[in-house]
Structure formats: structure tokens, C-alpha cells
Amino acid sequence: MMRRSAEQLDDDRMLRESARNFLEARCAWMPEPRSAAMFADWHREIAELGWFAAGLPEELGGLGADSFQGLSLIEEAGRVLLPLPLATDILIMPWLMRRLPKALASLAEPLAAGRARFGIVREDVRSGGLRHMGGKLSGRGHLSLDAAAATHWVVLAGMRSVGDAALLCVEAAGAGFQPVRLLDGRSGALPRFSGSEAAVVLATGDEAIELAAEIEDRAVAALLADAYGALAAGLALTVDYLNQRKQFGQSLGSFQAVQHLMADAFCDLETLRSLALWTATALTGEPTERTRAAASAKIALGREGLAAASRLIQVSGGIAMTEDYRIGHIYKRLQVSAALHGGTESHIDKLAALSLPPTGRNEG
């Protein structure tokens, strides 16, 4: 991935520039919440720009873009803290449609056109998980970022055992969820199933577990791209502010204590960037490395990412405590991301399991 051809690099740059131009012109960040009508307009315009078609294979009417290009769109959306969830439709569904063309090909054109929107529903183990039997689902889903606006849910059920594991596609219209407003103003959903939903089984057993693991790793890659975009834009904003704001007769940026906090924030941001790049590369590689990269990246989001955002608040001072200033919103967005698709501590456990010998091997 890091070695992209000159042609690919040109494509990457053009895609990124056009995305940035569109987002800054139409979706520039502002503190006031936007209307549902505005969200619908944005979604339609983004579909017209071809973002959802980009990652689909050519035989499904797509452009065959790779996950790097999908991630750069998500990163650009992160820069303006776009409140629309795009990750599933840009990064996960085109790949899943490629993997499961029989079951999902008919949804490719609606996805590309923006008529079909997808949400990922993971099970909430604390409330007993999601059970699946004969096409019927029951139980509760974990907090989902994209289920509320979706037309279809991809449901990861029974993932704790091969016998129960199933990956399903459910029409959202017949399914219930409790809408919730998230810390950063975005909409979330707590899905629940009563057994009456129309569910299509996409995969079961080992295949379902493998696909679910890759869905989770892709979701993490998207969260990282989004967080990097948000933080990189926040860092640039903060540099400008520190060079312009004067206290004690000099710019804040000239104080060494402030400079060192900013250098620390930059180190954190670049660590996050490196792990995001590794994860993006590993999406096309073998599963163990992919999951190891994604776990490392998710830890970086929760540790280095939040540390960087809190340093940006600290150096900006009081203004960053206000609802009108962007930095606080970046902090809240990262806080939400850190809690999704497995919290920081659960990814630390996962990475320990992947990189250390198992416990208890000297017993018995």
C-alpha cells in the first residue's frame, strides 16, 4: 500500500481534493445542529459524487476503488466532523458485496444510488447477545452509529461460538430500535429483535466468524481514518489560534510550555496515523496481522487520539471549553469512536491475547 504507483498516487490526490472541496463548500463544520432535510440532501449529493459506487467492483456497476481510497474519503469527512455515518456504505458494504455476490448483488445498485443505506449491528453480550434460529433473530444489539438511518442492517449474531454464529441481512423497516443522541450530537441506535423481522442468512459458522472479524476490523479502520481527519484539522486550527492569540504581550505559540504540549500532540497524532496506515494495508492481508493492526490502531484511538485532543483543549484554554468552538467537538467525536466496536481496554486485551502466550499454560 505504501508503495503506490505514480498513477495511483495521482488518482488518490484527485479524489481527496475533490472530496475536500465538496465537504468544505457544502458541509463545513458549524456549531449549530443541522436539520434532517440537510442530512438527506448531503446523502443524495454524496451518492451523486459516486462515493458509494467507488468501492464496488466493476461487474456490480462500481469503479473498483481500493480501501485506501475509501478511507481517504472517510478521513476527509472526519475533517469537517460530518455527522453522517459513511463508513459502512463506503468501506464495508462494497467489500462484503464482492465477497457475497449471490446474496447481496441486487443491493449494489441501490447502494451506489444512495437508496439503500446499511448499518452494522453487533451483539451486546451484556444483555445476552443476539440469538438466531431459523431466520429469526432475538435479543439486543450494541450501540450502532449507522443503524438509525439505514434501510438494511448487517447483523453479527452468536459470534461467541461457531455453532451459533450467523451473519444476517435484515430490512430495517421491520426492525425496532431505541434512538439515542450521542455525546457528539450524532444519532445512534440500540437495536432490538423480536423474532418477527425478515432476516436473510448471509453466512454461518466459521465463515460468519471470519466475515464478522473483517467487518469489525474494517469498522475500526474507518474510525481511525475519521479520527485522524478530525485531529489533523484540529491541530492545524490550533496552530493558527496559538500564533494569533496574545497573552502577556506575546503569542501563545511562542511559549515553550505550549510548544511542547503541541509537539506531544503531534507525536500522538503521527502514531495514530502510522497505525491507521498499517491497518489500511493489512485489510488486504492475512487475518491475524489484520486484527493485530486493527487492535493496535483502536488502542491508539483511545489513548494517543484522546490524549492529543485533550492537549489541544489545554493549549487553547477557555475557548475550547465552549460549545461554539470546534476543538471540544473533536474531543467528543473521538470519545464516541473510542467506545464503538470494542472499547480501548477490550482491544488491549485482544492485543495481549494476540501477542503474548496464553495464561495458565503452566497449570495442571
Added chain:
Amino acid sequence: MQRFIFEAECAAADAPPTSVFGVYLVGPTIYSFGSEEQKRRYLPGIRSGAEFWCQGYSEPEAGSDLAAVRTTARKVEGGWRIAGQKAWTTEAHFADLMICLTRTNTAVKSQAGLSLFVLDMQAPGVTITPVITIDGAHSVNSVFLDDVFVPDEALIGEVDKGWTYAKFLLNHERTNNAQVHRSRREFERLKAAAALCIGESGRPALDEPGLRRRFAIVEQKLGGLEVTVLRVLIDQTQGREPGPEASIVKIIGSQLQQAITELAMDVFGAAAVVAPEAGGGETAGWTERHLFRRVVTIYAGANEIQKTIVARSTLGLR
């Protein structure tokens, strides 16, 4: 990139590190700025390891503020007389030659009047005094230079251009400061040791949830640094200017080096604080390495200097 791979393999095999000063510092300086005669005379000895070098940069009054160097080189018939004191000179007591930063012009701005010389450590007027460090070992020295004569041919490049040469090297060599391969190898060895070492609860140390958590966090940071160093190297091999991440590998790499031995101290617990002469087994060397490891955030430009450079040059704070 080839060096990165070579060093990865050396570290994985626990091979002793190659001489930092000869291979990484003096060699590149001489092949970039030295005369044909100097290349012919010094490069083969560096390559074969027959000649050992030390670095005469730091002084009692010029540590992180390297441009404050006071050692002077005075022009005399057929050469120069060098007078002053060098500090923290690593392995001066083994060295055949020193690359010596001196002031040749006091009339100009501090960075402008410096020159680089090759100095024979056996020459009359060179006195080496050991400095015992925090780990109880002798690796650094004070070197007193009492009107040491060096011939005209000992000057590297041009007079008063020494700062330019020193800076070129710092930019050229930043990835080396990350020590990423040595950290990876050391971390893998610590994992192996922690699997065998019994923790305070009577279980293997690597079964302790708190330690497992810390191992995972170091794993994550090390993974990040490995990729960051590769990003710098890819920019170099593709002939691009180093990106902003080049400036931070020293900061992150040094912090990580310390994190690994800090973790080792917690893995070994009481066994690690028994004086070295009584120790042995797997803890041998860890405590001493841990103590000396404090230096990595100080040397090669203290991390505070690096952070100021990042803030001003990379981020543009003013």
C-alpha cells in the same frame, strides 16, 4: 532501507551493534565532505572495524546547546593546535581517532565559526579521564585536549563549515535514533523472560493481568513506531523530502526504549534490585540497562530540544 533490513537482522540475532561513531557518523561525514586522501585513509578502517572512533562534540558548557563549543583550533605552521575539554565522550578509552568539533573563528555568530578535525587519540596532549555512570559502568569519559597538534590534512571540508556538516548528519541519521529494531528484540526477550519468571502472586509474571495490559500497550506503541520509521525510510528511498514524522522518531523511540526497561523492572520485581554482583540468570543486565536507559531522552539532542524543533519547524508555532 537496506540498512534498516540489515539492522533488523542483526538485532534479531543479538549481534553486537556496529560502531555508531565510525559507521553512522564519521563514515558519512568523510564520504560526503572529506578529501580524496581522507576517504582513502579512513574509510577502509571504518568498514573493516580496524579503527575505532569517538565523537568529540559535547563539552561541559555545550551539551544540547552544541553551538556553544569552546574548544579552539589555532592555526600554526603546517597544521592546527587544538585546546579545550570534551565531555561525555563515549568509548574514548578504546578509540584510535576522534572527530572533533572546534571553534576556528570567534568573530562570527556561534554556529558559523566551527570546524571539524580528525584527531589522533595517541597524540601528545590528549588525556582521558573515566566518568562512571548511573549503572556503575565506564563507557563515557572526559577528554582534555592540551594544545594537541593536528596537521592541515586533518581538517574535514572547509574551515568554519563544521556546523553545516554536523547538521547534515543529524538530518541524515534521524531514523537511527529510533533504535526500533533493538527495542523489538529487547521486547521479545522480555516477553520470553516474563513467561518464565514467577510473579509475586506465585503465577508466571506474564499471567498477571496488569502486566499483560502493559505488554500490550508497549506492543501497540512499538508497532506504531515501526510503521513511522518505515514511513520516513520510504520517503527517503523515493527521494522525497522527509515528512514531518521524521522529526518525531527520536522522541517516540527514546520514550519507548525507556518504557521497555521500566516494564522489565516491574516484571522482575525484587530480583531486579539486588545488587548486580549477586544477581544472575535472566535479570542479569536488565537493571543496568534500565538505569543507563535514562540517557536516551537526553543525548543526541534532549527530547525537549526535539520538541521545540517539532513545534517551531514542523508545526510553525511562533
